[in-house]
Amino acid sequence: MKQRGFTLIEMILTIVVVAIIFLGIAGFVEFGAKGYTQTIDRQRLQNQARFAIEKMSREVQHAVPNSFALSDNNKCLTFYPIEYAGFYKYREPTGDVEFVVGNDQPTAFSGGSRLVINPSRIEDLQNNGQSVEIPDGKIPESGGDYFSITMNLTSQSSGNRHYIYQDKAVIYCIEKLTTTVNSARMVRYYGAFDDSNLIGVVVASGVAFNESSFSYQQTSLQRGGLIHFNFLFHNGDEQSQYKHDVQVSNVP
Incomplete structure (x- = not known):
């Protein structure tokens, strides 16, 4: 009686074909997982940027008029909040x-x-x-x-x-990280204006140091003071540019 079965070559070919199919499925799954991870990172970056800008905007709007000062090549913004x-x-x-x-x-x-x-x-x-x-x-x-x-x-x-x-000021500073080129973080300090030992709270990370800064226009007859935020947030190849103006609500 003649026995039926697989030859060695048939088994090898079957294994190769199955392996190729699994590699294709694995690659598809990996591509989807990477896309999902990149989407989460992009959303986290944008949420962080929006949170930082919204927080600073609210504080700036309700600051004592003409209490603003820039320092460290426009990397730090100082003002006094109204009590x-x-x-x-x-x-x-x-x-x-x-x-x-x-x-x-x-x-x-x-x-x-x-x-x-x-x-x-x-x-x-x-x-x-x-x-x-x-x-x-x-x-x-x-x-x-x-x-x-x-x-x-x-x-x-x-x-x-x-x-x-x-008699305490709010100080927002873009602080460069020494471990990464052109990478910085946004830090909020609160305390005496001339205190060099203040402990800050990190508001946002992933800030491009060279491309980010503050600017300030004094109060005029037509409007209150105007603060301009120019921030670039980045995470790997992902970048988000934010240019935002905030007008101080109060006048002297």
Whole structure:
């Protein structure tokens, strides 16, 4: 009786064909997995960029007007965030400033709060320029819902506006990483303006150092201050360019 089976050559050919089929399937799966990974990386990069720009935009919009300064070849942006804002009345010749605070008026001020009127540059918020420190525990005047403080005003606000802020600045810096060429990260610092030991929080990574910077245009008669963001985010060959303008909502 004649037995049927596979010859060695037939088995080898079968194995080769099956191997080729599996390699094709594996390559297709690998291509799909790479495409999915690249899509996730691209989405993560864009989400991170949008988060960083949105966070900075909101803080810049509600900063004390004319409290901005650039440093480190336009790689760092410094400003003072508003704690409270409202209106004031100046009493001459005593130099008393009676002021009210808008929403959420405090029952007493905490230490470190300063009041500024008509600032024209960041130096006006420092070194007792156009600002004065509010005493710790300051409460409203007796029988009224306003506060009173004495200060020497060299100029006044046309709208009788005042701004109260903590003696701490927000500093956003594009910091270059030494381990990667042209790669940097966006770091947010908060503290004393001249403190060199501040601890920062990383807001975004994958920033192209050479192509990213801040710029600032001072307040004019037609508009408030204008901050321009020019950032390039990259991850491998993937790049996202962002050019964004933010106008400061408040005016002196």
